[in-house]
């Protein structure tokens with residue numbers, strides 16, 4: 203393994219050099235016809251489409267706009283969502299599989315129309331998308347997927363060569379897809395929304411909803427938004443509304459790097475279907491073509507040392523393309539539903555005031571735009587050809603039930619295993635910037651020592667439903683393997699469904715930690 207030096211930017215390429223406006227937090231009670239929660243592609247597009255209908259719309263974002271999943275994407279705009287169409291035909295039938303493809307394609311075309319209409323300089327480039335297999339087993343899967351393309355009239359074809367130094371058993375092309383710069387694009391759509399009279403409030407976290415004559419959305423700052431309808435686009439729904447979403451989705455983390463390659467970069471967007479998966483696309487950066495490489499997915503809280511995943515991507519990039527310069531690295535969290543089709547529609551069957559859009563797997567660009575279109579139709583009382591397929595209250599016993607059971611067995615195992623796991627027992631031996639599960643006065647606890655030498659000790663019991671969180675060393679967070687909640691090293695909530703911080707364990711640093719001020723050289727050695 204090579205020596206890995208520090209990356210220049212531990213942030214997404216998309217967040218650099220884009221003069222995003224900032225918006226004030228909401229400081230007093232207010233009202234609107236529709237409140238949209240979440241400032242990513244789904245929230246911004248929904249707010250824009252609803253404002254176009256003449257409604258008074260406000261958008262609340264807990265952090266900054268486009269700083270969540272939409273800011274951490276690989277930004278492929280495509281209907282080629284990995285291996286999906288063969289599976290959709292099998293489980294939903296040909297008609298529904300075709301609707302899925304049509305819906306994604308419509309979303310892609312809409313985005314393209316807006317790019318042209320508003321002259322958005324977002325590096326939009328039309329390219330074909332490719333799946334590729336490096337094993338004979340993978341090639342067989344691509345054959346089945348291609349059969350599905352033919353049944354559904356999806357333009358494409360198979361081949362067996364890649365334009366970079368990797369041997370492929372088979373490739374499967376989908377024609378006329380696209381890639382872009384998501385922050386530049388969404389900045390323009392957000393500005394259109396404001397131009398239409400929409401209001402945006404950043405640093406305004408929606409924490410609860412009371413369903414009265416009107417909906418009352420309580421924010422973390424104490425102000426209340428009164429509205430007729432609410433659209434939850436906050437990735438994991440901040441309000442469950444008895445929809446039990448935590449038991450119907452699972453969270454995965456994945457990793458991305460951007461590098462300036464030594465060898466020429468290929469046109470097209472690529473995704474391997476064998477493990478370990480690799481996603482490849484190009485982007486413009488400082489007048490150069492750079493490579494964006496993603497992969498290394500694992501269930502949240504169940505990965506190995508997370509810095510390993512970046513190193514694996516870097517090794518792949520070095521071998522396949524050569525690395526002239528390392529530029530950016532970032533990670534993302536994605537939610538997958540039980541049947542892989544997003545949940546878009548009323549939060550529960552009978553609720554016609556609260557709508558939800560979530561579970562896009564790794565395909566948020568077309569799914570987010572599609573969700574905005576479908577929810578706008580719901581709010582305006584219009585029917586859509588696509589509503590039935592995506593509505594969250596759909597129920598298919600196969601495969602949902604099987605997956606539901608296996609997902610929840612997984613959850614049950616973590617609830618139990620986390621409690622009895624044998625853990626390390628010397629939090630005082632932690633280096634600065636290091637975290638781990640420890641035993642603290644006989645209890646399982648999470649400890650992290652910050653750069654000032656201060657030790658933070660937390661109860662590792664997730665405040666959602668009681669699973670045990672695990673340390674994420676690359677991002678200095680505590681991640682829950684059950685439903686994907688994430689907490690900062692100080693216990694505060696970074697991602698739901700949990701809405702309460704981890705319990706802090708009060709410790710007296712001076713009295714209890716004789717080694718806390720020792721530097722690394724003086725640190726006692728752990729016994730094996």
Ligand code: FES
Pocket residue numbers: 448664665666667668669682683684685686687698699700
């Ligand atoms: Fe559900 Fe942690 S996210 S128990």
